[in-house]
Amino acid sequence: MIYSPELFEEAQAIIDARRLDAESARAMRDRAFDAEEPEYRRWKQQRAAAAQNIVKALGMKTKEEAKAYLEKLRDENLTAQDEIRKLLAKHDLPADYLEVHYTCPKCGDTGSVETSVCDCKIGVLRELAFREAAKKSPLRFCAFEDFDLKYYSDDYNDKYGCSPRERMRQILTVCEQYARDFDPRSENLFMVGATGLGKTHLSLAIAGEVIKKGYNVLYNSAQNLFTELQKEYFGKPEGRGQYESLVLECDLLVIDDLGVEFSTQFTRAALYNIINTRLNTRRPTIISSNLQLDEIQQAYSPRISSRLIGDFLQLRFIGADVRQQKLGG
Ligand SMILES: [Zn+2]
Structure with a gap:
């Protein structure tokens, strides 16, 4: 570090x-x-x-x-x-x-x-660096209890072989268990599905619980994450690599909303490095995205999508946009 x-x-x-x-x-x-x-x-x-x-x-x-x-x-x-x-x-x-x-x-x-x-002193340094990094993306508090299944239809869906509510109930259980049993050897999660289905809510809820257990969690949207890495990469030489080390070495990394940001050579290389390094050092990562795997393969690279297929537990969110429903009353 x-x-x-x-x-x-x-x-x-x-x-x-x-x-x-x-x-x-x-x-x-x-x-x-x-x-x-x-x-x-x-x-x-x-x-x-x-x-x-x-x-x-x-x-x-x-x-x-x-x-x-x-x-x-x-x-x-x-x-x-x-x-x-x-x-x-x-x-x-x-x-x-x-x-x-x-x-x-x-x-x-x-x-x-x-x-x-x-x-x-190394421990204090780590703690300070995490606090500094956390300031770059303040965590919004989200609880599992506030995740409301009523917004997901109870109608059986042929394509998925279950109703959206049934699927989301399973996903909620997986996420609650994940947070409860978290340790630095936990598996990786890939949350995929359209906007407004609760991916951010559940990943924030996991992050909040894992922080309560005393682990170092870094949470950021893909867009902010790459911006920070880029600033550091092209910025002053002192402390260069500090944010990157935290991204690579934190107990749990959550990358929200992958695919919204503009994909460049820098972001593709950075994302691959993050995923690959954390897999090699067996540190868990949660990634959420609106993009399906074939779209990720196009936007990033087949190397990245194959990691997401092989090394991440896929959680496929289904249903109708909850935010839209709430806005519509
Ligand atoms: Zn000492």
Whole structure:
């Protein structure tokens, strides 16, 4: 994943704030315990003196003398630690009560371990990058409960071997289960059908549920997605590829309304790269489109339509435009 320098700075500021919080919380616990337990100060001072006096060993005449002195300091330090632990136990406090409780004990909330970036900082960077990406396409909230089957005819349709309502009930169930059981190995969905049959509603409902489970979801219309990718591709070099990395690496990618945008060499290459990379890394994608597969093959390429046939569960939406029905009362 590639991040812009601004994002690195922002992540470091968050981690620095965590460290300062952890340290001040420790200082507050120390003061509170000091006020509550009169014996504590004595042992704390002994422990501090033992640490400070180590340097004195350097000025000693013989090695033996220094060694004996250091052993005495070590014993004093251990005794002090032991006594403090006993005092904590007396007050029913955990043994690490007076230590700093870092969010990330691995790096002590510094963001780096030796010379490399700590995993916690990578996590913060990811989180920030997703938040930034989500701002580009704010999610409208849609619930499964608001998906109304009454707008789909109950009349048996010979062509489909069921009524539109029956088909849409099945699709609704598939989508609810998908959202409920989502994990980063879930399958890919291809929602296909005419405008106004609820594809956007159901894909938004899935996205909303999956976000609630704590996964990173990127939702965008095909048109906006390609515009963002293009801006980034031809834009400033710093942070180039950041949005693209999120598109490729998010836990769930939802591309809404594929086929509305103007198909160019750039969009064809970008779409193929997205689908193919996510298939290879086994990350689920949901694509919705008004175009049938043969039309996608024409607008994009046979490579893309064959991926959609072979690697996506097809959900074929049928019925009459719900938005038109609602407008007509
Ligand atoms: Zn860390």
